Amino acid sequence: MAEALITNLINNIFHSVWLYHLALEPKHNKRGQIFFSVLFTVFEEMSALAFLALAFLALSIPINLRYLLGFVFFAVILTFTFLCTLSASHPAKSAFLLCSYFCLWAFIYCVISLVTNSNFGTGDATIWGLRIGLNLFFLFVYRFFLRGRLKQIYREMQGGYEMLTVISVMTFVLMSAITIYHAHLTTIGEQNAPVIIISYLFALMIYILLFYFLKQTTRMYQLRQLKLHEELLTAQLSGYEQMERDAEQTRHDFRHHNTVIANLAEQKDYAGILSYLEEYERIEEEKTVPQYSKIPALNSLFLAYQKKAEQKGIDFKVRVRLQEISGISSVDLVSILANMLENAFKGCLTANEHRTEIRAQKKGSVILLDCRNTYDGQVLFRDGLPRAKDHEGIGTESIRSTAAKYDGSAEFFDQDGMFICQVLLNAGVDAG
Secondary structure, eight states: OHHHHHHHHHHHHHHHHHHHHHOOSSSSOOOHHHHHHHHHHHHHHHHHHHHHHHHHOTTTSSSHHHHHHHHHHHHHHHHHIIIIIIOOOOHHHHHHHHHHHHHHHHHHHHHHHHHTSSSSSOOOOHHHHHHHHHHHHHHHHIIIIHHHHHHHHHHOOOSOOOHHHHHHHHHHHHHHHHHHHHOOOOOOOOTTTHHHHHHHHHHHHHHHHHHHHHHHHHHHHHHHHHHHHHHHHHHHHHHHHHHHHHHHHHHHHHHHHHHHHHHHHTTHHHHHHHHHHHHHHHOOOOOOOOOOSHHHHHHHHHHHHHOOOOOOOOHHHEEEEEEOOOOOOOHHHHHHHHHHHHHHHHTTTTSOOOOOEEEEETTTEEEEEEEEEEEOOOOOEEETTEEEESSSSSSHHHHHHHHHHHHHHEEEEEEEEEEEEEEEHHHHHHHO
């Protein structure tokens, strides 16, 4: 029993270390994460003592069944700890990482059992040394070669992780079946070892394909965002070209205006001069490009969508009281607003009345964004995000993910026949 307790202690220490590093989007600050990881080690060791005591009393239960119950019991504790206390990610994303770790856990166990020809991988110092060495090796590889890349992909991943989680769970079930099969064997014959090795390679290929899919999904999202920014830049250039044409026209017509005013002055028709100047000012005001914000990137964005609204017949109102955005990346802010407006325009075109309104203001260190549009009422919600019946909403995951970088939030709901997206960003948070 002492050997089993030592083995469990080694396992639990490495479990807590792994869970700490697996939380790519941590729920707490560094101290909080460490505290809950240590607390988990203590709790699981106490649970192990209780479970071993029960297993000792229930000797009539077959050893393989006792092992399976223990395996499931501790997997449930790990899952609960990770999802509820350490990871702030979407549950499906967290479950994907956790199942990946479970598969590695099962792999380490089976490797030790194969090398030492022991049923449960518990026992002497050799087994403990192998367990520590393998965990340290894989932890080093993950920490210094995989975690940074995975974290970038993980944050930019905007959908499809439910399917990845299902496949990962199925792979874990396969690895668990291999583990139980191996534990059932009294000896490892030549005919059994190749089966186990091939199964490991099959599971490895599954994860290679899963991470390839992850990377491709992220690349597709990036391409979609680049396309959106390209459309904005094109609209911005078109606006600048129109401004240049208007300026040229004004310069060309200026001498004609002077001639008219001079003739009216010679005739001492002062009322005519005033009337002409008022008409001239009215026409020039119509040509003037509105300034929604002193921030060039935001002003260009709103001008681009103002032009798009005119082309599509959308009543578009911009109410912006946002003259500086220190603490928030202009790229992130433009990305959020562009996705909000893209969704709003698409939604309002399905309604009888085409109307969209966007508001932006800053209160203290908090930036508030509010976008409202008419819609046909045909929107379903899943995990708090809108999903249209015939397609997946564009950018809703991106809005929420970007808001989370600034310790903010993104809410989507309908009210009085209007679809509303409200985003809160904390400008005092370092998103790096």
